[in-house]
Amino acid sequence: MKLIKAIGVAAGLMLSVGAMAQQVATTTSSNPSARPIPESDILFKKTVWRKIDLREKQNKPMFSENREITKIIINAVKSGELTAYKNDSLNTPLTREEFIANMTSQETAGGLSEEEIAAGFGKEEAKEQEDAWGAALGETETQTSTAPVSNEYFPKQLYLLELKENVVFDKKRSRMYHDIQSISVKVPSTLNALGFEQNVGSFKMSDLVRVFRANPEMAIWYNAQNDAQHKNLADAFDLWLFSSYITKISNPGDRALADIYGGGKKGLLAAQEAAEALIEYEYSLWSY
Structure with missing residues (x-):
């Protein structure tokens, strides 16, 4: 009788552990972050949107000739290696045809x-x-x-990216992290006949890291000072080897900084102040 009970308890534990492992695996695979942080370790979080202009000098290593990050993304979608989504909510996948239509001039x-x-x-x-x-x-x-x-846009024409991240303070490791959730490829307003930016497709950061690692010869951050020290694009994002500016921080009205403070110089000043406020918050956590 005791043996039967012991077997029953062991079977129950195995089923429980199996269910838990399946739950963890499913959660991890569906997480857009390349390095997800457990919710229980998060003391502070704000969602931040940034624009990356690949024409800027600091971003040129991601946009080197014939190795443009946009070219790598486009080719991966066309080959079926990468899934594109309608927007950065990452809920609605795009078909290959829909993605190509988004990056095709309608003029x-x-x-x-x-x-x-x-x-x-x-x-x-x-x-x-x-x-x-x-x-x-x-x-x-x-x-x-x-x-x-x-009429498809060339990768060089698609020089605008939008990055969505969670700025997280991890209480276990006692530091702030930039946990990138998604990267979106945009058609610049100068190319759109209607005069506004158009989303070509959004991508989970975890999917992009997989593609970058699988294509080490193409997905490189070009080191202009030393050809022996090119880096993989996945490492470049980890090390924050790019320039960007904040366009929106999560707020009740879901409004961009340009909508709140105005465009042009006012918008750029607001973006700079928002970046400084996040840094100041991290420093203030260590004040007594």
Whole structure:
């Protein structure tokens, strides 16, 4: 009888441990953070949004020729290696087609409408151009072909990223952490015909780290001073080797700093003051 009870207790413990392990694994895999901090260890947290302009001198190592971070992200989505989301809430995945549509210029000024193309306009002109090029190159009519024209933005054109992070004070380790949750690729307002920034796709930081680690030859932070010391992009984000500015801090109205304080110089000053306030908060924790 005692043996049966012991077996029953052991089985119950195994089931309990198994359920707990499954719960932890599921929670970890769904967490957008590359290094999640347990909620029980968090003494303070604010969600902060930052913009990264890859054209800035400090950010050029992430935007080196043919190794642009945007190129790596785009190729990973197209190959199915990376999942894109509609926005930084990371709740709604985008299909590959939706992602490509988001990074495709919608400007059709000076071109034919869909109805005109369906009616056959422009076909004769295209055929004449094709024959002319074929004749100039000494090709036969069967050898000539017209490559499809793509309106997708080039990776170099998508120089704007938005980073969403949790600024967390870990009471167990007694320090502040920048826990990056997501990175979004933006179409700059200068490229959008409607004049505002458009989200191409948002990505979990944990997914990006996996892609960066899997592509060490491409996903590099270029060290202009020493070719032997290039770093992986995952390490570059860990070490905060980039320049950014704050655009929003979590607030009841979910308003950006530019909406509260105004754009231009006022917005930049507000961003600087917000960054200093976060640093000051960490220092004040050690004041007696």
